[in-house]
Amino acid sequence: MEIQDAGHVDVLIVGAGVSGIGAAHHLRDQFPDRTLVILDAQDNRGGTWWTHRYPGVRSDSDLFTYGYRFKPWRGPSIAAGEEILAYLDEVIDEDALGQFIRCGHRVTAATWSTEDRQWTVEVTRGDTGQQLRYTTGFLWMCQGYYNHAEPYLPRWEGTDRFQGVMVHPQRWPEGLDLAGKRVVVIGSGATAATLIPAIAGQAEHVTMLQRSPSYYFAPPATHELAVTLAPLDLPDEWMHEIMRRQYILRSDWLTRTAREAPEELHTFLIESMRPLLPEGFDVDKHFTPRYRPWQQRIAVVPDGDLFAALREGKASIVTDTIETFTEHGIKVSSGAEIPADIVVTATGFNMSVLGDVAFTVDGEPVDFTERVTWRGIMISGVPNMAYVFGYLRHSWTLRVDLVSDLVGRLLATMRDKGATMVVPALRPQDTDMRLRPFCDPENFNPGYVMRTQHILFKQGDREPWTHLLEHEQERDILPKADLDDGTLAYR
Ligand SMILES: Cc1cc2nc3c(=O)[nH]c(=O)nc-3n(C[C@H](O)[C@H](O)[C@H](O)COP(=O)(O)OP(=O)(O)OC[C@H]3O[C@@H](n4cnc5c(N)ncnc54)[C@H](O)[C@@H]3O)c2cc1C
Numbered sequence: 001m002e003i004q005d006a007g008h009v010d011v012l013i014v015g016a017g018v019s020g021i022g023a024a025h026h027l028r029d030q031f032p033d034r035t036l037v038i039l040d041a042q043d044n045r046g047g048t049w050w051t052h053r054y055p056g057v058r059s060d061s062d063l064f065t066y067g068y069r070f071k072p073w074r075g076p077s078i079a080a081g082e083e084i085l086a087y088l089d090e091v092i093d094e095d096a097l098g099q100f101i102r103c104g105h106r107v108t109a110a111t112w113s114t115e116d117r118q119w120t121v122e123v124t125r126g127d128t129g130q131q132l133r134y135t136t137g138f139l140w141m142c143q144g145y146y147n148h149a150e151p152y153l154p155r156w157e158g159t160d161r162f163q164g165v166m167v168h169p170q171r172w173p174e175g176l177d178l179a180g181k182r183v184v185v186i187g188s189g190a191t192a193a194t195l196i197p198a199i200a201g202q203a204e205h206v207t208m209l210q211r212s213p214s215y216y217f218a219p220p221a222t223h224e225l226a227v228t229l230a231p232l233d234l235p236d237e238w239m240h241e242i243m244r245r246q247y248i249l250r251s252d253w254l255t256r257t258a259r260e261a262p263e264e265l266h267t268f269l270i271e272s273m274r275p276l277l278p279e280g281f282d283v284d285k286h287f288t289p290r291y292r293p294w295q296q297r298i299a300v301v302p303d304g305d306l307f308a309a310l311r312e313g314k315a316s317i318v319t320d321t322i323e324t325f326t327e328h329g330i331k332v333s334s335g336a337e338i339p340a341d342i343v344v345t346a347t348g349f350n351m352s353v354l355g356d357v358a359f360t361v362d363g364e365p366v367d368f369t370e371r372v373t374w375r376g377i378m379i380s381g382v383p384n385m386a387y388v389f390g391y392l393r394h395s396w397t398l399r400v401d402l403v404s405d406l407v408g409r410l411l412a413t414m415r416d417k418g419a420t421m422v423v424p425a426l427r428p429q430d431t432d433m434r435l436r437p438f439c440d441p442e443n444f445n446p447g448y449v450m451r452t453q454h455i456l457f458k459q460g461d462r463e464p465w466t467h468l469l470e471h472e473q474e475r476d477i478l479p480k481a482d483l484d485d486g487t488l489a490y491r
Pocket of ligand 1: 014015016017018019020039040041042046047048049052057058059060061062066105106107108142143144145146148191354355356357388390391394395396397
């Protein structure tokens with residue numbers, strides 16, 4: 001099929017999720033004259049919140065920090081997926097971003113030419129299969145961290161003989177009827193914790209089947225400070241800012257305590273769950289993780305709704321390993337068989353490296369395993385390309401705003417210097433730097449990261465070659481980062 005020339009834009013954003021929409025807002029705000037296109041492989045905007053439409057899907061983070069700095073959140077702290085999509089739609093409308101968004105456009109390859117000072121970006125349209133070719137001066141990768149088309153599904157014995165329905169939350173079928181059904185949800189992470197209370201009222205019974213327990217935190221869905229402030233009828237902007245600061249403080253505290261006093265936090269989390277569970281519940285077996293708090297995400301259970309489903313007997317937990325699927329359920333190692341009409345595999349993601357785009361720089365394919373991150377925003381030896389990867393322990397979006405500020409400064413610096421190219425390059429004093437994996441397992445080690453470490457880029461042992469810093473550090477570091485410290489070559 002002939003490749004269609006789709007034209008040239010100053011900036012090409014990959015991904016129309018929280019990151020891509022935020023990036024586009026900041027770009028339009030600071031550089032209204034630059035031409036722009038936002039490409040997304042899916043058939044609609046919203047990224048994660050479009051992919052995940054299972055019952056009860058909601059944020060773990062409060063929306064005051066998950067929302068952007070520039071756009072007040074007006075609802076309760078925790079929001080449903082649909083409400084987040086509606087918020088993103090408001091941003092798209094207010095900034096007239098719709099004209100730049102092209103859904104059903106998967107970017108497959110990006111080729112940089114120093115001679116032409118531009119990227120050539122290969123795109124496949126989902127509806128027609130048509131191949132398109134864009135060129136751009138700057139590539140902004142806002143592709144998120146996982147493969148939206150292929151969720152992670154472990155192999156289990158006997159799935160072929162199981163006569164019920166198997167569903168992955170990433171591909172929830174519209175109108176799935178749960179009435180009178182025995183549902184088993186495999187997994188113990190945030191997805192299982194949100195899905196179970198949402199379906200417990202409809203299904204005959206829901207069993208959460210976990211190999212090992214996770215940490216949970218059960219704050220009120222509306223923060224007590226928001227309740228106190230409500231009668232003051234404050235402007236939305238004030239409420240947004242006050243609640244943001246409050247939630248940032250709380251996340252700072254959780255993060256710091258996890259690092260400095262993990263046993264204290266462990267005890268706090270377990271003991272705050274205990275009174276919410278049924279009398280005599282085996283907390284050690286089902287709710288006491290084998291890792292330190294925050295080595296994996298702490299799942300938020302607003303108002304303790306998961307525990308309410310357990311108390312009311314609508315849901316139960318089995319902590320065991322799957323031996324095999326049977327015709328009518330799942331047999332676990334203890335020998336018990338859990339009957340199931342529907343099995344939901346809340347087993348997580350396949351991480352993807354920069355949207356699985358094949359990168360080439362001046363004829364050389366980029367092997368990311370040999371590259372080092374520059375502040376978690378650019379990659380060594382890859383010119384005119386920035387990417388967004390949000391926080392692990394604070395809201396993802398806090399970093400979208402900070403990274404966008406830095407990219408704005410970078411584009412302004414290029415303009416002021418008359419440069420058409422900027423590329424992170426190790427200084428002579430950095431060349432013998434000790435390289436560390438993408439993520440230190442001591443710090444953060446969920447399955448999706450550990451399964452993918454071997455194909456990810458690295459970090460160094462010093463700034464600016466590090467990433468995955470906490471928001472508490474970065475909110476000071478990034479705004480002051482010196483863009484002329486010799487680690488960025490401008491040409
Ligand atoms: C159910 C769920 C709940 C979550 N809750 C929270 C939370 O409460 N707080 C928090 O901080 N984080 C949460 N996260 C993490 C979440 O992924 C981020 O918060 C955020 O949504 C990421 O936004 P993004 O725009 O960077 O990426 P995504 O939302 O992943 O969107 C990326 C988009 O890029 C597109 N794309 C990727 N590759 C290509 C390509 N090659 N070509 C074209 N398009 C491409 C994808 O189709 C997708 O639409 C949650 C994740 C899930 C799955």
